[in-house]
Amino acid sequence: MKISIGYRDDNQPPGLRAEEVPLQFREPYVEVGYRKPYQPLTFYLKSFFQxxxxxxxxxxHAIACIAIVFQGIRLCSMIDMERDPYAPMFRMFLISSVTYLxxxxxxxxxxxxxxIGHHVCFFIDYMGVSIYCFAAGMAQVHFCSLPWVYNLLQGFYVPLHWLLSFLVCFCCSYSKYRYKRPYPFARKVWQMSSVAAGYIVAILPIFTRLLFQGFSIFHDIAMFYHVIQVACFLIGSFFFAAPFPQKFSPGNFDIVGHGHQLFHIFMALVSYTEAEAVYRDYIDRRNVYSSLFTPTPSLVYGYFVLLVVANFTVVIVLGHKVKARLDREKEE
Structure with a gap:
């Protein structure tokens, strides 16, 4: 299919300028390249190719989603998915990766x-991040932990991680609903604090392995991938938190190179390398984790179902609140 550049004339960049769209749809320091709001669904479907x-x-993230699908097919083809009791937990981790992307x-x-669609789209986006955060932590604590770390955490880790993963969706969604553009710094605090708390708990099993077995990265391929995924997450978080490089040169990184695009690239790398790392531990550390836990349906599926229901509730409730607020503003 032909890719459309969408120029309005030979001297203008693609799309609309920031001042031509409502404030809600603008991004700081991004001056051009906006699509028309209030168009039919097909308009935005076609814009995938523009x-x-x-x-x-x-x-x-679309390319990363496809890459993770093929990566998952490759990894699962080397596992007895029907008879291995630990396979469902690994499969749920892969599904969550594809889902959030x-x-x-x-x-x-x-x-x-x-x-309304703008808010709901990102509420659902945050729901995907929440599910991925929970799945990553579940896979890493069960497949990647040192035995003494698992024994220390097992009494409280899963419910705590569930709560923190839910708060990722709730805090990011609520701050999106509560604050209007131009967003105050408080919104970034809501987002970053909730994501940081969820990530710290999710990565705790990996951090302790790096702390006590750091030199194993030279001969343990799983640890090598873990190091890469942690590094990519930290770099990606920087670009999510700070509007760089577009802040230094507004208008020059609108189409290619602004911070959120770089954030997406690094998070895609996190997903790919994390899947490789967890798979290596899943295969190579069977004698370790099989002596620590046995999967149950409630552990593999129960918490996921509860998290999806809780996150959907946030999306529905806040979506209605956004609609009610917009209706009030129209009446005023």
């Missing part, structure tokens, strides 16, 4: 449809 300031946000790509593709 150049605008959301193109790379959509494409990076898919939801993120969709959120950026459709977020300009209207104000």
């Amino acid at each position: 150049i605008h300031n959301e193109s790379l946000n959509v494409w990076t 898919f939801l993120s790509a969709c959120a950026h593709l459709f977020q300009s449809i209207n104000e």
Whole structure:
């Protein structure tokens, strides 16, 4: 299919300028490349093949989603998925990776449809991040922990991690609902503190292995991948938190190179390397973790179902609150 650049004339960049779209749809220091809001759904579907300031946000996670699907097929083909009792937990981890990347790509593709759609798209995006955070922590604490770390954490880790993963969705969604553009720093605090808390608990098994077995990265391929995924997460978090490099040169990174695009690229690398790392531990450390726990349906599926229900509740409730607020503003 032909890719449309979408120029309005030979002297203008693709899409609309920031002042031509409502404040809700603008990004700081991004001056051009906006799509028209309030268009039919098909308009935004077609924009997948066009150049605008959301193109790379959509494409990076769409491509990563496809890559993780093929990676999952490759990894699962080397596992007895029917008879291995530990396989469902690994499969849920892979599914959550694909899910959050898919939801993120969709959120950026459709977020300009209207104000309500804009909010709901990102509420669903945050739900995907929440599910992925929980799945990553579950896989890492069960497959990747040192035995003494697992024994220390097993009494409280899963419910604590469930709560923190839920707060990722709730805090990011609530701050999106509560604050309007231009967003105050408080919104970033809501987002970063909830994600940081969830990530710290999720990565705790890996951190302790790096702390006590750091030199094993030279001969343990799983540890090598773990180091890469932690590094990519930290770099990606920097670009999520700080509007760089576009702050230093507004207008020059609108289509390619602004911070959120770089954040997406590094998070895609996190997903890929984390899947490789967990798989290596899943295969190579069977004698370790099989002596520590036996999967049960409630452990593998129960907490996930509860998390999805809780996150959907947040999306529905806050979506209605956004609609009610917009209705009040129209009446005023």
